[in-house]
Amino acid sequence: MNRKEFLKRLGMLTVGASLIGVDVNAMTTEGSAEAVAPTAKKDGNKTHPDLDYPVRPLKATTERVVTAIIIGAGSRGTTYGKYATQFPDAMNIVGVADIDNFRKKRTAKAHNIPKENCFSDWSEVFAREKFADAVIIATPDNLHFEPCMKALSMGYDVLLEKPAAQTEKECKAILAQAKKYNRIVAICHVLRYAPYFIAMRETIHSGIIGDLVSIQHMEPIQYAHMAHSYVRGKWRDSKQTTPIILAKSCHDLDIIRWMVDKPCLQISAEGTLMHFRPENAPEGAPARCTDGCPHEATCPYSAIDIYVRRKRHLGVFDLPDRKDENAIMEKIKTTMFGRCVYKCDNDQPDHYVTTMLFEGGVTASFTMDAFTPWGGRRTRVMGTKGYIEGDGTKFTVYDFRTNNKRLWYKSVKEMADYKHAGHGGGDHALARDFVEAVAAQDPTKLSSTIDASIESHIIGFKAEKSRKSLKKVKIG
Ligand SMILES: NC(=O)c1ccc[n+]([C@@H]2O[C@H](COP(=O)([O-])OP(=O)(O)OC[C@H]3O[C@@H](n4cnc5c(N)ncnc54)[C@H](O)[C@@H]3O)[C@@H](O)[C@H]2O)c1
Structure with a gap:
């Protein structure tokens, strides 16, 4: 992330308030990361040392x-x-x-x-x-x-x-x-x-x-x-x-x-x-996403989308190769993680x-x-x-x-x-x-x-x- 992008993000955080001076050592916890160079912190005569x-x-x-x-x-x-x-x-x-x-x-x-x-x-x-x-x-x-x-x-x-x-x-x-x-x-x-x-x-x-x-x-x-x-x-x-x-x-x-x-x-x-809940299942949804669900392409909770395409949360499968889509597909066909979220x-x-x-x-x-x-x-x-x-x-x-x-x-x-x-x-x-x-x-x-x-x-x-x-x- 460059400085411009960082300030844009920060602008969203401060909701319209102008941020005066950003001294950032950069940081991450879960997910977001990246470093931004420290800058001067001047607003007229006031300085605002960062915490x-x-x-x-x-x-x-x-x-x-x-x-x-x-x-x-x-x-x-x-x-x-x-x-x-x-x-x-x-x-x-x-x-x-x-x-x-x-x-x-x-x-x-x-x-x-x-x-x-x-x-x-x-x-x-x-x-x-x-x-x-x-x-x-x-x-x-x-x-x-x-x-x-x-x-x-x-x-x-x-x-x-x-x-x-x-x-x-x-x-x-x-x-x-x-x-x-x-x-x-x-x-x-x-x-x-x-x-x-x-x-x-x-x-x-x-x-x-x-x-x-x-x-x-x-x-x-x-x-x-x-x-x-x-x-x-x-x-x-x-x-x-x-x-x-x-x-x-x-x-x-x-x-x-x-x-x-x-x-x-x-x-x-x-x-x-x-x-x-079961009553929210879209019409025709089968028990598993891999059973030819007619909604697979549009459902945000599709197991095929989450695990196979996006490769998220794969730690539970203990796979030797997390890029092996056939192996992931096999896991969602056979474990609890392939079930329709409404069932x-x-x-x-x-x-x-x-x-x-x-x-x-x-x-x-x-x-x-x-x-x-x-x-x-x-x-x-x-x-x-x-x-x-x-x-x-x-x-x-x-x-x-x-x-x-x-x-x-x-x-x-x-x-x-x-x-x-x-x-x-x-x-x-x-x-x-x-x-x-x-x-x-x-x-x-x-x-x-x-x-x-x-x-x-x-x-x-x-x-x-x-x-x-x-x-x-x-x-x-
Ligand atoms: N501190 C946190 O931020 C945090 C985050 C996630 C999970 N947790 C908690 O940590 C604990 C473990 O979660 P996890 O995600 O590592 O789960 P996990 O399923 O990955 O690990 C649990 C392990 O315990 C083993 N196990 C089950 N029964 C056993 C038994 N009788 N004897 C010996 N081993 C047995 C399982 O085979 C498994 O490998 C849970 O209580 C969970 O709520 C804490």
């Missing part, structure tokens, strides 16, 4: 190598494994468990794991005496609680994928177990560790925008991602996994709680599954709105929407003296009194070791902090305590209670 906060390198500062076992070597387990590959002096993967033989072997090979430390079901890990500092639990949502409880009782520290568990009761039990055995549990609320969100929170807490009054936060899921994960895919059934407000958006409730930095007192939620066993809402009241009167609204062209996050923060508007990769801070506008924009791709880290760098920044916390046996090295992570899960469960009961729900 900058130091970003910690991803390499953990530890006295020793932390050893860990990956339980669930799918997409997320592999992500944390890559941290160990990038920083072998910080983390060493010494064991793996996955019921999928291919994934187990792939992980064993990537980390030189001896055969005796390779397991199928998660429970086999705990049939052995403790043989590592930590376990990384990255199994499906319904297989978090039991392995986590067992791991803690055996003295393992735990990197636990979100959502921590499927019910509020189980979440509280994990919190109690962590305290009982005095263990470290880091819940993978990775956005807390992303430089973009860290900078936004720092800005709020610096007082630049005065007192925080309210937040509007949006999670656009993106129409094809919705179809892939929450209509056809692994998180389509809220009972087998967790309600979408936790499965997809527990990050966002956590981020809002973290920004406000005060307890949430009550929540109200609305949301329905409006579109992906799936799905129950997750495709739009969800919540409003929250926090101690001290701060309010927040959160919207999750399936029907958007892009993913990521959008956030607006209202303060008594200023305003922040962010698009998930950069944000602008407006000062009411001076009319100054300041930009935060840092390229994760340009930040040396961050370039391979997903979620705006948050995936590996979390791994770094976890390694440091375990090595030092000091949970304060984590951005989120287990108490705070469980609290934000509870906000999610209360949201779902509100949505189902059509009533405002008190928290705490």
